[in-house]
Amino acid sequence: MLKSALTVSLDAPVAGGDSSAEASAKADDSGCAHGPSRDEAKAAASDSKRATRAAELLGELGDYELLEEIGRGGQGVVFRARQKSLNRTVALKVISLGQWASKAHLKRFRLEAEAAACLEHPGIVPIHEVGERDGSCYFSMKFVEGGQLDEVARREPIPIRRAVELIAKVARTVHYAHEHGILHRDIKPGNILLDAKGEPHLTDFGLARLVESESNVTHTLDVLGTPSYMAPEQAVGNNAAVSRATDVYGLGAVLYELLTGHPPFAGATTYETIHLLLDSEPRQPRLWNRKIDRDLSAVCLKCLEKNPRYRYSSALELAEDLERWLWDEPIRAKRSGFFTHARKWVQRNPMIAALITLSVLLAAGLGVMTWQRESAHRIPAGIAVLPFENLSDDKEDAFFADGVQDDILTKLAKIADLKVISRTSVMGYRGKRDLRQIGRALGVSHVLEGTARRSGGKVHVNAQLVDTRTDVGVWADEYEMDLKAAFAIPSEIAQKVAQELHAKISAAEKASIQQPPTSDFAAYDLYVRA
Incomplete structure (x- = not known):
């Protein structure tokens, strides 16, 4: 059943790709964003059309002067633009296909604008204006100058403590969104912007609230999200199971990559990546970087549990545990010690586990017999x-x-x-x-x-x-x-x-x-x- 669902999921389009040209290049280098060759051909043709359309748009769009393309995602192209009436620099997101956009694209585009617009938080990029001009839908946002988190990390590795501080702040932002009924569902480094002061801002709510707003998504089993950062329940297209824990998984995946320099799972194709995240455990962060202590590793891996019930119950709970780590206080997450690893190993190897258990019982029986024989001759102190x-x-x-x-x-x-x-x-x-x-x-x-x-x-x-x-x-x-x-x-x-x-x-x-x-x-x- 799971394999069948996965096959259906992979035949459907994967939404929520990297939101910048540089991020796309990064995905190509790592092999995380590749799908089967059929998908690659379609994606290449689609990108060509989008690039042509974006080039046509450079110039002016109503009150906005389009200065340069600064990002590209599953829902549109983002430009750095100047709003002429207020003489200010903004980020302008325009739906990628313009007047040829499907109803689903337009609906998701509007959902993103609505989701971001109803959230007023210093950690969320605010929406200035939503409009339509010359057959193109757009909305303008605050322009964040510092760049995307993945770009910053690519230029220079982020220190462990700094990475924890960033994710703790983003987790509190995500909790705010959750409290206002919004699930992000596409948390990744490319959707976290850093301003000039280094403060993080969450953006790209293109997949937000789809569980509530599109009842047919669950039936079509569309894969919505970015493979290396999506939770298992997303990977199989079971959007009915998407919850706050799904965003907690995304936060953990971003933290994992910041700490180790690698995403939790990365295959040569989309199929391989999803197969890895469904059927294998992430490598211990300490094996990538020995500077990561056991407590921080435990926090990170708790976010990446395959069963949502075993993750943090909320983004706030994650933020508080990260803050405890920063303050050198005991964390709430349990370390993945011997028994946790043993339980998972037994689930994967039941026959071998049964043989080992039998051997241990036999050895224990012999030990008890030896002890009883020796105790019969044991001399008390005197x-x-x-x-x-x-x-x-x-x-x-x-x-x-x-x-x-x-x-x-x-x-x-x-x-x-x-x-x-x-x-x-x-x-x-x-x-x-x-x-x-x-x-x-x-x-x-x-x-x-x-x-x-x-x-x-x-x-x-x-x-x-x-x-x-x-x-x-x-x-x-x-x-x-x-x-x-x-x-x-x-x-x-x-x-x-x-x-x-x-x-x-x-x-x-x-x-x-x-x-x-x-x-x-x-x-x-x-x-x-x-």
């Missing part, structure tokens, strides 16, 4: 303080080594954030060296092992913290103190272990750990013996 080995010559000093172990275990047990295995549970592992097996058996991630020795008036204690999951020591230290200060050793070791295990210690817990059981070594000796 510590077991193994019995310390007595290295004293006097075997009767074994009580001292046991006392150091018991004191460390007691202090660690005061920390609520630590899982500490009881003394009774660890006593059965005295002298055993397979720490991995001990960790699995006790269900802890770490064990503390050590040695203790009394020699003369000194105490020697070695301690090592081992990760039972890897059998790697994570901390170790050696202590040598006088017998009178020996009771400080368990406190220091307990604090170091808690620190290595990243345990949270409250102020009260810390004070309790640091508190020695007694300040009298004789009493401590009796304490550990007990």
Whole structure:
């Protein structure tokens, strides 16, 4: 159905071409304005007639002295002229075919004049007078000296920030027209004029209000607009679907070209261009110009969504988002991130997407099974303080080594954030060296092992913290103190272990750990013996 509609559309004339001779030359160079050879032959013959007629008109037309031709579009020829009665320079638009114009041409010509005349806005070129003379219909407009936007951009690339400022202003102008019931439907660089101060002015309302004024357009499926800038609903001739979002698309297409130097879609012929805009996505602006940031790219691509519902709901909404970008504020448009691109890719490649989805599900299932198997053997964080080995010559000093172990275990047990295995549970592992097996058996991630020795008036204690999951020591230290200060050793070791295990210690817990059981070594000796 879509292909059929497109074929019918392309057999019909394409209205709204470039509005200047220079713009036409630009279209020829880019290949965007070419149709099939049959259309080219017709267009060449028509242009010849129009040029002849325009040459005949140079001179005078009523109150106007025609000075030079400055533009040419689908609805007529534009001259720079002098209005003799007021001695002012104006732009005079004369219907291209003069007295041989068809009723449709004349009707569109009058519609343009009416549409522009009812809009009073500084961003819209005002109409001065509408008239008919010597078989030619015409209307005069304010003469804007700065030139067309496409001509300005062709002479020198427009900086990104300046381009955004221009389109934001044009978008507000378009919103004004929409609020007054006018759809432009042919927004393109050639229809935006810049004055001497660089301010933009929207012109050429030749296609305005046709949805409301010509009911037969929807049935004939005429393609109205310029291919590189027309929205998909225009490209298939479905003028009943044309809405404010159609002009938003045109604004986005102009912004895209100003930012990248290329229109969103450009084929060698009209058919190819329309085929591209219907069936493909525009290239990411950042691939043309790396200076374009992701936010601005998102704004631009939102305008160019194929479904009108996904575009900005109004030209004002677009203007406000562009202004947010200018002010470094968060934009409303969502970036076309991974999921957006993935959704569009899936729609184009459903079979491949199904295979990928199946593969992902299988991989996920295997991953879950592996995780469940590993979690069954996963050891929670915790510590077991193994019995310390007595290295004293006097075997009767074994009580001292046991006392150091018991004191460390007691202090660690005061920390609520630590899982500490009881003394009774660890006593059965005295002298055993397979720490991995001990960790699995006790269900802890770490064990503390050590040695203790009394020699003369000194105490020697070695301690090592081992990760039972890897059998790697994570901390170790050696202590040598006088017998009178020996009771400080368990406190220091307990604090170091808690620190290595990243345990949270409250102020009260810390004070309790640091508190020695007694300040009298004789009493401590009796304490550990007990």
